[in-house]
Amino acid sequence: MKNKKSVFITIEGCEGCGKTTQSELLKKYLQSKGLNVILTREPGGSVVAEQVRNILLNPDFKVAPYCELMLYEASRAQHLEDIIKPNLEKGYVVICDRFTDSTLAYQGYARGIDKEIIKKLNNIATLGLKPDLTIYLDINPNKGIKKAKTINKGKLTGGDRIERESLKFHNNVRKGFLELVKKYPDRIKKIKTNEVIEKTQRQINKEIDKFFKKKRIYV
Numbered sequence: 001m002k003n004k005k006s007v008f009i010t011i012e013g014c015e016g017c018g019k020t021t022q023s024e025l026l027k028k029y030l031q032s033k034g035l036n037v038i039l040t041r042e043p044g045g046s047v048v049a050e051q052v053r054n055i056l057l058n059p060d061f062k063v064a065p066y067c068e069l070m071l072y073e074a075s076r077a078q079h080l081e082d083i084i085k086p087n088l089e090k091g092y093v094v095i096c097d098r099f100t101d102s103t104l105a106y107q108g109y110a111r112g113i114d115k116e117i118i119k120k121l122n123n124i125a126t127l128g129l130k131p132d133l134t135i136y137l138d139i140n141p142n143k144g145i146k147k148a149k150t151i152n153k154g155k156l157t158g159g160d161r162i163e164r165e166s167l168k169f170h171n172n173v174r175k176g177f178l179e180l181v182k183k184y185p186d187r188i189k190k191i192k193t194n195e196v197i198e199k200t201q202r203q204i205n206k207e208i209d210k211f212f213k214k215k216r217i218y219v
Contacts, residue, residue, distance in 0.1 A: 001129060003091035007217065008084070008129070009208075010099040013137035014174050015163050016144030017193050018200060022137065023097045025201050026208065030093055035217075038087045041097035043075040046082035057160040069107045069118065076100075076125040084129070099131060101180055101188070106162070109176025110169050131187065133211050135204055136177055139193040141170035 002008070011019045011026070020041075027039045040046075044053035052075035055061060056068065063071070076099075087094050100122040108115040139147075148163050181190045189207045194200045 001085055001127065002088045005091035005217075006088040007093045007212075007215070008088060008096070008132050009093065010096045010101065010131040010134045011137065012098060012101045012105075012134055012177060012188075013193070014139055014141050014144045014170060014177065015159075016147035017137040017139040018197065019097050019137060021197060022135075022200060022204055023095055025197075026135075026204060027095055029201075029205055029208070030095075033212075035093050036091065037093045037095065038083070039095045039097070040079070040083050042079060042099055042102070043072055045075075045079040045084075045096070049075040049079040049082070052078075057162060059159070059161045059164055061161065063161070065107065065111045065113055068111070069103070069113055069121065072103055072107065073121045073125040076103075076122075080126055080129065085127075088129075096131075099134075100126060101134060101136075101177065104180060105173045105176035109179070110165075110172040133208075134184075134188040135207060136181055136188050136190045137193045137200070138174070138177070138190055141174050142167060145170055 009026070011023045013019050023039055023041075027037050030037045042049075043056050044050040052071055056063065056071055056075070084094055084096065103122060104115060104118055107113050108118045145159070145163060145167070148159060178190075181188045191200065191203045191207070194203075
């Protein structure tokens with residue numbers, strides 16, 4: 001699936017951690033290094049997958065846990081086919097705002113769905129593709145939710161369907177991510193979100209530089 005020159009980077013974290021902002025900044029940073037970069041997101045990323053995203057985040061819908069899981073995986077399978085796979089085959093650096101770790105954290109640790117089932121479905125939807133590097137942005141859920149709802153105030157009063165979950169739910173999501181950081185220390189790098197965007201960005205770029213130099217992609 002991958003070209004030898006391609007790199008797959010995922011950005012993960014709880015609501016309000018700054019993933020979208022930092023993903024965009026990382027894209028610009030890597031482009032400044034002369035690399036071909038595409039930025040995408042989950043759920044969504046392609047035409048069909050974005051339609052599934054609209055269902056998943058709509059606060060007017062009550063979605064059963066296993067239906068929610070299947071929708072995320074369906075969106076991912078289409079996203080992989082339309083965006084991720086073609087660009088990796090071209091040798092691009094693909095940055096994805098959320099991927100399979102989010103499914104484990106949200107649907108596994110927070111919803112309580114069997115993690116082994118999730119892992120199997122993740123593997124099916126991705127055809128076995130794993131990120132080369134994952135940046136996890138850590139933030140206190142209470143702070144993150146307030147920030148996320150403020151950012152989305154003009155879009156959805158009170159936040160989207162996931163943002164409206166209980167604080168307990170979001171604390172469990174964070175616990176899940178922290179467990180994954182411990183389990184996959186070589187792939188997942190934890191970075192504490194700072195109020196100053198540039199400080200968080202510098203920490204991310206430091207991890208990115210270490211990774212790319214190790215891979216001898218740039219020096």
